[in-house]
Amino acid sequence: MTTRIQRGVSLYSFQEEMFLGRMTVEDCMAFAASIGATGIEILPEQNMPGFPDVGDAEVESWKAMAARHGCHLSAYDMFLDTKIRKDRPMTDDEQVASIVRDLRLCHRLGIRNMRVLVFVRPDILGRCVPYAEELDVHMGVEVHAPWHLEHAWILRTIEEVDRLGTRHLGILPDMGIFMKHYPPVFRARFERQGARPEIAQFIVDQHEAKIMCEYTIYEVAVKMGGNAAEIAMAETLRHAPYANPRRIGDYAPYFRHIQAKFYEMNEDCTDPAIAYDEVIPELVKCGWEGTLSSEYEGNRWIQDVMEVDSREQVRRQHVMFERLIAEAEANHGAATAAQPLAGGK
Amino acid sequence: MFDTHLIDAASVRNIGPHHAPTGFAFEAKLGYYRGLGLSMIEELTVSIDGEALPREAVRFDEGKGPLTLDEMETAYDRRWPFGAAATISVSLPGGFPTGSHELGLRQKLRISYLPFPSVNQDRKIVSR
Numbered sequence: 001m002t003t004r005i006q007r008g009v010s011l012y013s014f015q016e017e018m019f020l021g022r023m024t025v026e027d028c029m030a031f032a033a034s035i036g037a038t039g040i041e042i043l044p045e046q047n048m049p050g051f052p053d054v055g056d057a058e059v060e061s062w063k064a065m066a067a068r069h070g071c072h073l074s075a076y077d078m079f080l081d082t083k084i085r086k087d088r089p090m091t092d093d094e095q096v097a098s099i100v101r102d103l104r105l106c107h108r109l110g111i112r113n114m115r116v117l118v119f120v121r122p123d124i125l126g127r128c129v130p131y132a133e134e135l136d137v138h139m140g141v142e143v144h145a146p147w148h149l150e151h152a153w154i155l156r157t158i159e160e161v162d163r164l165g166t167r168h169l170g171i172l173p174d175m176g177i178f179m180k181h182y183p184p185v186f187r188a189r190f191e192r193q194g195a196r197p198e199i200a201q202f203i204v205d206q207h208e209a210k211i212m213c214e215y216t217i218y219e220v221a222v223k224m225g226g227n228a229a230e231i232a233m234a235e236t237l238r239h240a241p242y243a244n245p246r247r248i249g250d251y252a253p254y255f256r257h258i259q260a261k262f263y264e265m266n267e268d269c270t271d272p273a274i275a276y277d278e279v280i281p282e283l284v285k286c287g288w289e290g291t292l293s294s295e296y297e298g299n300r301w302i303q304d305v306m307e308v309d310s311r312e313q314v315r316r317q318h319v320m321f322e323r324l325i326a327e328a329e330a331n332h333g334a335a336t337a338a339q340p341l342a343g344g345k
Numbered sequence: 346m347f348d349t350h351l352i353d354a355a356s357v358r359n360i361g362p363h364h365a366p367t368g369f370a371f372e373a374k375l376g377y378y379r380g381l382g383l384s385m386i387e388e389l390t391v392s393i394d395g396e397a398l399p400r401e402a403v404r405f406d407e408g409k410g411p412l413t414l415d416e417m418e419t420a421y422d423r424r425w426p427f428g429a430a431a432t433i434s435v436s437l438p439g440g441f442p443t444g445s446h447e448l449g450l451r452q453k454l455r456i457s458y459l460p461f462p463s464v465n466q467d468r469k470i471v472s473r
Binding site (some may be wrong): 012015018019020021043044045046047049051080081082083084085086117118148300303304 | 346347348349374378379380382384385387403421424426427428429455456457458462
């Protein structure tokens with residue numbers, strides 16, 4: 001049985017090594033290919049120094065590079081600088097023009113998925129839908145913590161999709177929304193910054209018990225007289241939701257790419273924080289088809305004390321993906337196709 | 346982000362006549378995971394031993410010519426690319442002080458999707 005889930009990696013994962021000049025984009029692609037993560041998600045504003053002026057030769061060199069390594073370009077991460085001017089925010093027309101600029105470059109690169117920042121307004125995206133349809137690019141609004149699949153803001157995009165009956169607008173979940181356990185790398189960094197172990201343990205226990213964050217923040221900041229590091233650690237709970245993986249099937253028709261966020265992988269190739277062991281069975285069960293794209297974000301939590309090895313972290317995540325996909329397929333059978341949206345184009 | 350990697354301490358050098366330097370310059374990177382338009386770089390605060398130098402004394406050049414911080418505010422067509430060193434120069438009669446001193450750089454960025462400014466800070470000991 002063959003899976004409908006493809007594995008890939010976002011170049012975001014290698015930001016530490018690329019920032020320091022220790023890896024090139026080509027190094028990243030070669031590594032991704034070596035672990036079978038052949039869908040490459042790119043951030044043109046990170047990886048193309050001349051952005052937004054990208055000539056045809058450069059576009060062709062990106063395609064050729066991917067082909068050389070047996071990879072393909074799976075997704076394009078756009079940005080929108082609504083605050084580019086200090087004196088006023090971007091107008092709606094300027095926002096549409098900026099998004100269309102990205103849609104066009106995305107299309108030129110042969111990419112059919114565009115990650116849209118979560119703060120972009122649904123009505124602005126609605127105005128971009130005709131362009132997305134013409135260029136055949138799916139605009140996926142990033143469902144990023146502290147938002148989650150059923151957050152009212154995300155539901156506005158879903159409503160816009162349904163209203164327009166389009167297949168070219170939807171969502172793009174970031175797996176940080178399934179933070180079941182508090183990441184050990186977060187805790188360790190706050191302890192290095194002066195958080196007392198007993199307070200850190202209290203915060204971890206509160207998160208484990210899924211107590212609403214504001215109770216914990218008040219306890220730490222006021223009742224316990226927490227120091228700056230302890231309060232900052234408690235405040236991270238505002239961005240640490242554990243959404244219900246069982247709802248994934250309901251939203252699967254609206255997404256075809258996933259940012260597989262993670263902060264750290266254990267040596268035994270398990271994730272101590274994000275509930276991939278619950279998410280992947282749901283994806284398999286509903287027959288979801290798309291790319292699980294690694295997004296390693298642990299570097300910022302450890303770079304103050306140790307060398308970052310993004311490759312090893314990504315490698316471990318893919319060992320986990322292979323294992324969980326195989327287990328889920330054994331349990332649920334090879335998937336049938338997810339239900340397409342009725343009547344959309 | 347990347348706070349310990351912003352200043353290239355080995356790049357610090359004086360500018361102006363050798364016998365009477367008018368200031369100093371160094372290479373720095375942007376503490377962000379993507380490139381950013383120059384108009385969204387609100388502050389580049391350079392300090393020596395914790396004391397900030399005047400904003401007007403600072404110039405930035407990513408390779409297309411030096412700008413004051415005020416000029417950067419409307420430089421809509423220029424960007425500081427990801428991971429790329431840019432030259433920051435500061436007018437300071439006599440140049441960078443001799444001996445061992447702490448050079449500081451604070452970057453305040455206007456990131457559209459964040460409700461608050463993004464601030465990065467690096468400090469490096471420079472011995473001359």
